[in-house]
Amino acid sequence: MSDMSSHDDDVLDPQDERGSEVEDFTSETTRPSTAQASATSDFGAGDAIDLEGLDDLTEGDDSSTNDSADEAAAEIERFRELAMRTQADFENYRKRVANQINDEVDRATSRVAEALLPVLDATEAAYVRHPDEVGPLLNVLLVELKKAGLETMDIADKPFDPETAEAVAHEAGDGGDIVVAEVLRSGYFWKGRTLRPAMVRTKD
Template sequence: MKQNDSFQELDNELNENREHAEMDNENTAAQADTDASSTEEGNVEVLDASHLKSEVQRLQTLADDYQQRSLRTQADFDNFRKRTQKEKEDFAKYASSKLITELLPIIDNFERAISASGDIADNDSFAKGVGMIFRQLEGVLKAEGLEPMEAVGQPFNPEFHQAIMQVESDEHEEGIVVEEVQKGYMLKDRVLRPAMVKVSM
């Protein structure tokens, strides 16, 4: 009877140990599942953060590019506006240049007539009348910005002078305008017609 009781106790103990082992296995498996789930969630979080960081960098680069394009466009527009404004001002400033250029030969003829009238006897009234007309025309053109050049005695400058001849001169060193054949004119700060001159050699 005692032996049966012992067997029964051993059997009970084995059953208990088996139950405990099964519970431990179940707990271990559950913990493993939990750890695996946590690891996956962590990986997902890391992937999401990396993706967001990459997307932020891409958008920042795109925004910088748009800003640079905007600045370049603004600069181009400002340059265009300034250039257009200057062209408009230049056009207004020199709008009368074509008319004045056509009038220059008339001024030349007036000057020749006044000079020739001095050789004609009893022609004072004619000379005075022509001189008065010439001064009136000269005043109108001067009001538009026309100014004659001072060429004689100046160093030859191809921007202002057109040399038609070189002459020997004891009074001037080489490269000096010694005679003005046709007067040159400036319209404001621009050469309207260069002076025809003779230059010392």
């Protein structure tokens, strides 16, 4: 009788055995393994590192863009300064050429006026003898030449100036300042410069 009881104790209840297996299976599926937890942790850390690298890359792009903008602005400034210098050089060149042209025109017209001086001398000499007949012609010549820049020197009874007059005769006086006593041949200015000095007689 005692053997039967002992045997019954050794026999396991099938219901209890299935319950134990379910418990073991449930515990295995609900608890993540150490490797899985480590993998999850590693993935999160790696993802953070990648984001930081992306931020650095973005900052690098911004810095590169700023450098390019600064270089472009500097290049524009250099071109602006070059354009201003070129414009100033051209303006100076234009003025210089204009002055050279004016000087050439003045020299050319002064040579023409100088070539006409013997005609004026002859006309003035004829005027002394025939003022009524020659006077109108002399006036026309002087007016037209004056428009071009010729001016008759007015130096009679004024202090003698060797820059504008050439003394060919001298009359002694009381020893005072030398003045122009008589104009023997007219002198002329051309645009403010002496074209031909007058021929005069002086006295003191």
